[in-house]
Amino acid sequence: MRFGVVAVDGCWDSGLTSVLDVLRTAHAARERVDAGLPGLECVLLTPGGTPITTAGGLLVAAARPLEDAAAAGIDLLLVPALGAQSPATMVDALMRPQIRAVRSALRRWTADGGPAAAACTSTFLLAETGLLDGRSATTTWWLRDLFVQRYPKVTLDMDRMVVRDGAVVTAGAAFAHIDLALSLVARISPRLASETARALLIDQRPTPSVAAFTDHLHGQDRLVSDFEAWARTHLHLQVGVADAALALKVTRRTLERHVKEGLGTTPYAFLRALRAERATHLRATTSLPAEDIAHRVGYRDAGSVRRLRTGR
Known part of the structure; x- marks a missing residue:
């Protein structure tokens, strides 16, 4: 960016x-x-x-x-x-x-x-x-x-x-x-x-804004951060938002609310964006065929990865 x-x-x-x-x-x-x-x-x-x-x-x-x-x-x-x-x-x-x-x-x-x-x-x-x-x-x-x-x-x-x-x-x-x-x-x-x-x-900055921002990062956004960590670890698997909520021991609604407040998007859209990001990285840094890249980002076929790029 x-x-x-x-x-x-x-x-x-x-x-x-x-x-x-x-x-x-x-x-x-x-x-x-x-x-x-x-x-x-x-x-x-x-x-x-x-x-x-x-x-x-x-x-x-x-x-x-x-x-x-x-x-x-x-x-x-x-x-x-x-x-x-x-x-x-x-x-x-x-x-x-x-x-x-x-x-x-x-x-x-x-x-x-x-x-x-x-x-x-x-x-x-x-x-x-x-x-x-x-x-x-x-x-x-x-x-x-x-x-x-x-x-x-x-x-x-x-x-x-x-x-x-x-x-x-x-x-x-x-x-x-x-x-x-x-x-x-x-x-x-x-x-x-x-x-x-x-x-x-x-x-460690001694200002009020630090306390507020540190709370923001480690408080209400802790679940968002945990969701991101879980998603990046499991991108190669065919998992979805329900799996993430179960692994993080929260309801799907709670996860959706936190992600919406923290990132302005849905857990599904964020997971999709992470997969697109990882697929782009693999295309640029490896010689893997499209089918292998698809499997490494949790999809069954290359067509799904192409749809990631087009947004469909």
């Missing part, structure tokens, strides 16, 4: 770098979870492809113009925080020509159905496009009043660190960038998100 990380002049240094660090650590941790997991690639994007300077003076030379995100094969656009320090500087930042260019690019991207994510002050960029109208979102606590005033059509949820509504994900204050990045990893694999958090010692 290719994440397009958007950098602009004056962006928050830790927001930009923490997102990159979490996603790159997750990419490296894949081998410890499942070698068949898709890679996580970060592509730095800037308006016009020009170098930018962060709020702390770091120089970033991007390889790709933001305007070429679709051509670059980007799967999700992620916008780290702007370096605004007050409501007044936040409003001023939104009027900058470079930020206007980002807003225009976001409008085009989301108009074509592209998913987007933002944290802290950059949630204002998503709101400015109208993308958050009629959706639930969150923002940084110290700009709550300004956000409500400017975007009355957005349902603001300040009780959660990360809010996902459809194809849009928003996160709270500056260090919520870590939680945002982990939530994106968790959509690919809850186990990979847990492994990434452990690798970075994220659960």
